[in-house]
Every structure is written in C-alpha cells, then in structure tokens.
Amino acid sequence: MATHPPTRFLVASAAVLLLVLAGCSIQTPNSASSSGTVQAGALVGTWVLEETFDSPEQPYISFVQDNTWSASDGCNRVQGTWEVDSDGTLTTTSGPQTMMACPGAQLPLAVTRGTRVEVDGDTLVIHSSFDSTSTTLVRSTDSTVGPQGLPIGYWVESNTPTAPFLSIEADGTYSGNDGCNVLIGSWEQAEDEAILFTGGVTTLMACEGVDQWLNQAAQGRVQAGVMTLQAADGTVLGQLTAR
Numbered sequence: 001m002a003t004h005p006p007t008r009f010l011v012a013s014a015a016v017l018l019l020v021l022a023g024c025s026i027q028t029p030n031s032a033s034s035s036g037t038v039q040a041g042a043l044v045g046t047w048v049l050e051e052t053f054d055s056p057e058q059p060y061i062s063f064v065q066d067n068t069w070s071a072s073d074g075c076n077r078v079q080g081t082w083e084v085d086s087d088g089t090l091t092t093t094s095g096p097q098t099m100m101a102c103p104g105a106q107l108p109l110a111v112t113r114g115t116r117v118e119v120d121g122d123t124l125v126i127h128s129s130f131d132s133t134s135t136t137l138v139r140s141t142d143s144t145v146g147p148q149g150l151p152i153g154y155w156v157e158s159n160t161p162t163a164p165f166l167s168i169e170a171d172g173t174y175s176g177n178d179g180c181n182v183l184i185g186s187w188e189q190a191e192d193e194a195i196l197f198t199g200g201v202t203t204l205m206a207c208e209g210v211d212q213w214l215n216q217a218a219q220g221r222v223q224a225g226v227m228t229l230q231a232a233d234g235t236v237l238g239q240l241t242a243r
Helices: 007-025 107-112
Strands: 045-048 060-063 068-072 077-084 090-094 116-120 123-128 133-139 153-156 165-168 173-177 182-189 195-202 219-223 226-230 236-242
Touching (some): 060 107, 077 107, 077 153, 090 107, 107 133
Antiparallel strands (some): 045 060, 045 133, 068 077, 116 123, 123 133, 153 236, 195 219, 226 236
C-alpha cells in the first residue's frame, strides 16, 4: 500500500520553497537598479547628429554645468535652462529665437519638446511625449562646434516689451530695435574676437524720452553672456544680455 508524507512535512516544504523563490526574486532584472538612472553630469557637453549640414554652422545642443542650455538649428540659436531627474525626466525653459529659414536640423525643438533623456556613454537620446519622436545624438569632439565663438542669438537690454534688442543671425546679418527705430545691418568678427557692426541702416523716427544709444554701436564684446557695446571711438554705450 502506498504511503504519503505527513501533511505537516508538505506544508513546511512548500513554505521553504516560497522563501527560496522570494529570495531569488530580489535579484530579478525587473527590480530597481542604478542602471536605469541618469546622472545630470552625464548630460553636460555639446551634442550633434552624425551628419553634416550645408548651414552657416553645424546644428548642436549644448548642456552646461550651471543648468543652462543652448542649441542651434544651423542658423538660429535658442537658450534656456534645464533640469534632469534621476529617472531621465527632462524639464526645460527657453527664451526667444531668431527665425531665419535654415537647411539645418531642428535641434532646438528637440530640447524644448523633450520630456525624457537616455545617456549611454557618448550617445544621447532625447524623447518627446508631445509628438512621440526621439532624437539620437553623439558627443562632439570638434572645438569649432557649439556655443563658443559666435554671438548668434537674441540679445536684450531688459525684459520689458520696449527694451532695445539685437537679433544676430549666423549668416552675418542682424536686426533689432533701439526702443524707437528699427536697426538692420551686417556684422563680422574681428581677430581680437570683437563683433564689428557694418553696413547698418536705421529708421529715423523721433521718440521723446527714449535713449537711442543702440543705433550708435560700432562694436561689441561678449563675456559671460553679456555683450558690451561701444561707439566707434571706444566709448561704452550699454550692455545686452543673451536670451
């Protein structure tokens, strides 16, 4: 006649098996681990697409340690701030940008619409939940690519609607307003890295109470995101800040 193990033995054996399985489940790949986290420092640097473009400058995205970013589509630049959580959630703000038609790549839009990032060594993927797209970039080692060197972008005296501003384009042109009159012209960079304003024209409206210092600017120098503008004789006229 067949014999059966005692019921208490079966219960005890089942309990031991459950404990073993529970102990193993802690090590499963689905458990939380540091491999899925994003360190903010890994995002810092200049990132580009793995192709070149026939635009005035190569499109790029630059994340800076101070939580500011800038990006170019090849003709227009945008700046703003960024934060990234350990799970890769990306939060950004952005300022105004120039609107020149460009044969480059819409990398500024990838940042402003980006909601999540993945960083794997020298590869960055920016995901957007707005349009379900992903942009894959690689870390740039080209010192001529990125925000350094050229003052392309939008520069303002203050955050008021009538404040003087300059919109400097990558094609060597600029436009702006001195608080009264429209300014249009061209610019070039001197060997000492000064910005020289050439061939400028302006409207000739008379505006009471407006200091029209900007239309006298002949050159500017950029340091730490501030452009100091000077007259032809070197007199300092005022300053604009990158936005």
